[in-house]
Amino acid sequence: MARPGNKIIQAKLVLLGDMGTGKTSLVLRFIKGQFYDHQEPTIGAAFFTQILSLTEATVKFDIWDTAGQERYHSLAPMYYRGAAAAVVVYDISSTDTFNRAKKWVQELHRQGNQNLVMALVGNKSDLNSHREVEAEEAEQFAQESGMFYMETSAKTAQNINELFYEIAKRLARISPPRSSGITLNHETPDKRRRFCCIG
Amino acid sequence: MYGTQSKRDLALELQAQVPFLRPSIHARRANITVKFQDLYGFTVEGNVDDVNVLNEVREKVREQGRVWWALEASKGANWYLQPQISSISEGIALKSSLKLSNFANAITLKKLIRKGIPPVLRPKVWFSLSGAAKKKSTVPESYYDDLIKAVEDKVTPATKQIDHDLPRTFPGHPWLDTPEGHAALRRVLVGYSFRDSDVGYCQGLNYVAALLLLVMKTEEDAFWMLAVLLENVLVSDCYTNNLSGCHVEQRVFKDLLVKQCPRIASHLEALEFDVSLVATEWFLCLFSKSLPSETTLRVWDVLFYEGAKVLFHVALAIFKMKEEELLLTHHVGDVINILQKTTHHLFDPDELLTVAFDKVGSMTTNAISKHRKKQEPAVMAELDQRLRRLNSLRVDDK
Ligand SMILES: Nc1nc2c(ncn2[C@@H]2O[C@H](COP(=O)(O)OP(=O)(O)O)[C@@H](O)[C@H]2O)c(=O)[nH]1
Ligand SMILES: [Mg+2]
Numbered sequence: 058m059a060r061p062g063n064k065i066i067q068a069k070l071v072l073l074g075d076m077g078t079g080k081t082s083l084v085l086r087f088i089k090g091q092f093y094d095h096q097e098p099t100i101g102a103a104f105f106t107q108i109l110s111l112t113e114a115t116v117k118f119d120i121w122d123t124a125g126q127e128r129y130h131s132l133a134p135m136y137y138r139g140a141a142a143a144v145v146v147y148d149i150s151s152t153d154t155f156n157r158a159k160k161w162v163q164e165l166h167r168q169g170n171q172n173l174v175m176a177l178v179g180n181k182s183d184l185n186s187h188r189e190v191e192a193e194e195a196e197q198f199a200q201e202s203g204m205f206y207m208e209t210s211a212k213t214a215q216n217i218n219e220l221f222y223e224i225a226k227r228l229a230r231i232s233p234p235r236s237s238g239i240t241l242n243h244e245t246p247d248k249r250r251r252f253c254c255i256g
Numbered sequence: 257m258y259g260t261q262s263k264r265d266l267a268l269e270l271q272a273q274v275p276f277l278r279p280s281i282h283a284r285r286a287n288i289t290v291k292f293q294d295l296y297g298f299t300v301e302g303n304v305d306d307v308n309v310l311n312e313v314r315e316k317v318r319e320q321g322r323v324w325w326a327l328e329a330s331k332g333a334n335w336y337l338q339p340q341i342s343s344i345s346e347g348i349a350l351k352s353s354l355k356l357s358n359f360a361n362a363i364t365l366k367k368l369i370r371k372g373i374p375p376v377l378r379p380k381v382w383f384s385l386s387g388a389a390k391k392k393s394t395v396p397e398s399y400y401d402d403l404i405k406a407v408e409d410k411v412t413p414a415t416k417q418i419d420h421d422l423p424r425t426f427p428g429h430p431w432l433d434t435p436e437g438h439a440a441l442r443r444v445l446v447g448y449s450f451r452d453s454d455v456g457y458c459q460g461l462n463y464v465a466a467l468l469l470l471v472m473k474t475e476e477d478a479f480w481m482l483a484v485l486l487e488n489v490l491v492s493d494c495y496t497n498n499l500s501g502c503h504v505e506q507r508v509f510k511d512l513l514v515k516q517c518p519r520i521a522s523h524l525e526a527l528e529f530d531v532s533l534v535a536t537e538w539f540l541c542l543f544s545k546s547l548p549s550e551t552t553l554r555v556w557d558v559l560f561y562e563g564a565k566v567l568f569h570v571a572l573a574i575f576k577m578k579e580e581e582l583l584l585t586h587h588v589g590d591v592i593n594i595l596q597k598t599t600h601h602l603f604d605p606d607e608l609l610t611v612a613f614d615k616v617g618s619m620t621t622n623a624i625s626k627h628r629k630k631q632e633p634a635v636m637a638e639l640d641q642r643l644r645r646l647n648s649l650r651v652d653d654k
Binding site: 125131164 | 545
């Protein structure tokens with residue numbers, strides 16, 4: 058929980074990636090500590106909040122877990138607009154999902170926020186025996202694209218907390234000056250801003 | 257056919273046999289959350305007040321039933337077929353040769369439908385008033401059976417996605433989540449994916465078709481309701497490749513919110529909250545994932561008679577009902593929580609529909625069409641730009 062005097066960062070985080078790569082499972086593992094074998098399909102996107110406390114800051118995540126079929130991807134800009142962090146997920150046992158992840162990364166590069174913290178995540182690391190994407194290749198692509206790389210398993214919980222801690226740390230490092238997607242809350246929200254909207 | 261009888265019995269049985277839940281004083285004090293089955297077999301969680309509301313709703317449904325029966329007795333069984341007012345497909349309000357008595361019937365009918373169609377009459381009334389009956393009558397008797405037989409063993413991306421979604425559609429429902437329910441839903445969705453290959457299968461339709469199956473007498477009628485919905489009632493291209501119709505509706509909705517709820521609109525804009533973040537699901541699932549079942553179906557009662565503008569009325573009403581609370585929010589998460597909590601607890605359909613039609617300013621289908629025309633070019637340009645960007649990326653890859 059928030060410590061007094063500690064800086065509070067409100068950050069919008071979006072998960073992108075092919076259907077079935079495990080985005081929803083990742084989020085649920087992070088938030089509820091659980092893994093479900095049958096996930097209800099998400100329409101549009103699902104919203105979650107989670108708070109992480111670091112020594113240097115408390116990060117309040119607004120998480121958008123985007124969803125669905127290819128045709129739903131046309132809705133994605135609404136979810137990554139104004140985001141402070143983006144997690145692009147692929148499935149290490151499927152080259153197709155890795156290629157799609159690359160396209161998401163390129164799309165994100167064009168959306169304009171220079172400070173966007175980006176993570177490339179190879180999920181389903183428990184399926185190592187079916188691996189189609191080598192870690193080195195992904196690592197290299199991540200480096201070239203200015204993002205960090207991690208392999209996770211929502212099933213075994215491997216690296217899930219680490220992933221979100223790493224994002225939180227990076228957000229804390231770059232937090233001020235105020236950039237889009239991040240709001241610093243040292244004091245109560247600006248009253249003027251509220252009143253200008255009434256009437 | 258296809259065992260649909262048992263499903264239908266389920267809805268009727270629930271209506272007839274579920275005893276009024278009488279929460280004890282102790283439960284009331286403790287404000288306990290209880291789980292119970294609603295009119296259509298969905299498990300809902302609510303507090304004691306919610307249970308009371310649902311009991312009142314059951315009583316009102318019975319009353320409405322008596323009103324409808326009385327009208328049938330005085331005007332004849334199919335009296336509501338005479339006023340040719342709906343004509344969603346033709347887009348005209350009234351046929352010119354209409355007699356005065358028919359005009360009176362049309363007014364009565366509109367009011368009556370906004371107060372709700374009794375669940376037992378829903379299959380019949382929806383089927384005729386939506387235009388589904390007419391649609392069905394233009395093809396051979398055996399159309400549906402032939403279609404289902406012809407596509408039974410075909411495998412396409414759409415059928416794969418459908419198979420993936422079947423067990424995840426309203427899991428735990430006493431009929432939908434059984435092998436029989438899955439099979440019926442599969443036939444309707446797969447059948448439709450072949451009828452219109454531009455739509456194929458779009459996630460969201462699984463929920464819509466599932467509810468249609470629960471309401472309609474037969475699986476075949478559910479199929480025709482889905483067809484009339486997608487082909488005549490809703491704006492076109494809501495569910496096709498890049499959901500362009502859905503994008504248009506969202507832009508129109510934002511325009512309407514600014515006009516009808518200016519305080520909320522500017523407050524949410526200041527919070528950088530895009531209302532489509534929540535409204536997209538409302539429009540694609542026609543509220544079936546957000547509102548309790550009877551409330552959703554009451555929205556659909558009006559939707560099938562008055563057309564797609566009803567969705568705007570209802571969406572605006574949800575915001576309007578919570579205006580004061582929403583104006584106090586400082587944070588996106590709070591807005592979402594308020595809206596979710598509100599929709600999930602709208603057990604009294606009249607509470608919502610009264611706001612939707614009395615407090616939200618009236619909008620003609622014509623005016624909405626103009627709004628849509630205005631937004632279309634921008635949506636097309638935006639989608640086109642994104643597509644071209646993606647294609648250029650594809651070239652970069654090589
Ligand atoms: N073996 C394995 N399966 C996973 C993992 N994460 C998700 N899954 C499964 O992959 C499927 C798709 O997961 P889901 O979270 O719905 O993916 P989404 O479409 O990206 O949200 C589900 O059946 C999950 O149970 C993982 O780390 N390991
Ligand atoms: Mg998902």
